Amino acid sequence: MSARNSLVRRTSGSRGIGETVVAPPSGPEPGWWSLSPERARTLLLVAARPTITALAATVLLVLVVMLTTGTDLTSAPAAVAATWLAAHQVPLTVGRTTLGLLPLVPTAVLVWLAARECARAVPNRPTPVELGWLTGAVLAGPLLMTAVCLAVTGDAAGVIPLESPGPIAAFGWVLVLYLGAAAAGIASRAWSSVCAFVPIEIPVWAVLGARAARRTVLRMLGCAALATVISFFVHLSRLDGAFQQAHNATDVLGMTLLSLLYLPNVVIGAAGILSGAAVLFGAGSVGLFGVTGGHMPVVPALIPVPEGPASPWWAVLLLVPLAVGVLGGIELGRTSDDRPGAPWATLTCAALSTLTFLVLAILGSGQLGAVGWVGVDLLMLVVLMVTWFGFGGFVGMVFARRFLTPTEPEEDYDADDEYEYEDYYYYDDDEYDDDPADDDPVEYDDPAVEVDGELVEDFDDELEVSIAAPGSTDEPADDIVDVEVVESDLPDEDKTPGR
Structure with missing residues (x-):
């Protein structure tokens, strides 16, 4: 038995003797706007569940804060609306104070919830229409809630000194954040399907550079977090002064919680300082090469900020981003086809890493009342x-190409490349004799098949015939069935003419 005949695929157009063939339903195909009840229910959950969860957490937080501080609950709706907008990085103006430097922890949690819900709803083999519906569902709930919050803050402007933010800024931030959440959720489950929709082929060096950029960003953030922790313990003596405005345990707890919410902002600023850029505090600045005095808020989150004057050894910290770039270049030198004359993956890694930090720096900066603009x-x-990432990556890539053994590029496991096992039928290997003697070639007489009353002895292995059911008076259908002849190992005495 040949290996070709050990696996027979059953096609959707084939049929056997006596089987009833059901014709496909006639009529126009459903349009892009039609949804099955099950799919509509899934999209409704994608739109509603993250929004309801975030709104419930916001209401609970506002009520706890207001009850703890003894604030009148009449302003609770406006506080809930303002908190929702602040969690989406929408700048708020209270009286004459503008608060644009907002914590990133609530924003990251909301985006993660939306991305996770989107990833759960991605079909196995999505179409562009299905991905469009899914993206619209991710955006629908937050946009609707943002519109309600804008209306609430507008009505509360006459009661409390809270100005309603502009609709362009509010809806713009929500669109950007949740489009990113939808893209992350879809890419995590159907990256290969999304790439198939791209009209041009994505080069291998671009994919490898993007993967290396992700690791480079994580390494740099890890180094910045470690530097923040070390600086915090070095300047631990400032802890008492940071809580000098706290009058009781509730104030201490609130300032500590607020500092934890601003921790990602501090880490992003530390990454900027390690690269050599300065962090601006209004008219003042802090960097590796100098510290300019300025007005800084006294909060526990800013304890790790170094004080001047700058020490000469601070310049040694520039080796951190250089080392991160070299490590990424070594990886690309071993896994990509980069060479000194064509370092495309290395340059892609440097560009995408820098772009990522630029986006993070924009998110982690903003106006802070009387202090002014705070950020990198x-x-x-x-x-x-x-x-640093480009030069260091180039050095690491050249070193790896000359002194290290290249390795094969890693390939992501793609569930779309699996065979559909339900469409295949396998014969049991035990039914066949694996005796080596059977490997000798055996000549058989060409089998004969009766077609239209005549014996056909000479025909190819694949013959197209039309088969009708026994006893049927109808003419054979026009459908063509691919028949593959499987020659069984029959004994000589069982061979009869016509078989």
Whole structure:
């Protein structure tokens, strides 16, 4: 038995003798706007569940804070609306104070919830229409809640000194955040299907550079977090002064919680300082090469910020981003086809890493009342990070190509490449004799098949015939069935003419 005949695929157009063939339903195909009840229920959960969860947590937090501090509950709706907008990085203006520097922890949690819900609802083999419906569902709930919060803050402007933010800024931030959540959720489950929709082929070096950029960003953030922790313990003596405005245990707990919510902002600022860029505090700045005095809020989150004057050894910290870039280049030198004359994956890694930090720096900065604009110097951040990651990556890539053994590129496991086992029928290997003697070639007479009353002895292995059910007076159908002849190992005495 040949290996070709040990696996027979059953096609959707084939049928056997006596089987009833059901014709496909006639009529126009359903349009893109039609949804099955099950799919509509799934999309409704995607739109509602993250929004309801976030709203419930916001209401609970506001009520706990207001009851703890003894605040009148009449302003609770406005506080809930303002908290929802602040969690989505929408700047708020209270009286004459503008608060644009907002914590990133609530934003990250909301985006993660939406991305997880989106990933659960991605079909196995999605179509562009299905992905469009899914993206719309991810955006629908937050946009609706943002519209309600804008209306509430507008009505409360006459009761409390809270100005309603502009609709362009509010809806713009929500669109950007949840489009990113939808993209992350879809890519985590159907990356190969999304790539298939792209009209051009994505180069291998671009994919490898993107993967290396992800690891580079995580390494740099890890180094920044470690530097933040070390600086916190070095300046632990400032702890008493950071809580000097706290009058009781509730104030201490609130300031501690607020500092934890701002911790990602501090880590992003530390990454900027390690690259050589300065962190601006209004008119003041803090960097590796100098500290300019300015007005800084006294909160526990800013304890790790170094004080001046700058020490000469601080410049040694520039080796951190350089080392991160070299490590990424070594990986690309071993897994990609990069060479000194064509370092495309290395340059892609440096560009995407820098772009990621630019986006994080924009998210982690903003206006802070009377202090002014607080955040990393964006121009210096871009110039320095692309330099460290690009130059360091190039050095690491050249070192790996010359002194290290290249390895094969890693390939992601793709569930879409699996065979559909339910469409295949396997014969048991035990039914066949695996005796080596059977490997000798055996000549058989060409079998004969009766077609239209005549014996056909000479025909190819694959013959197209039309088969009708026994006893049927109808003419054979026009459907063609691919018949593959499987020659069984029959004894000589069982061979009869016509078989």
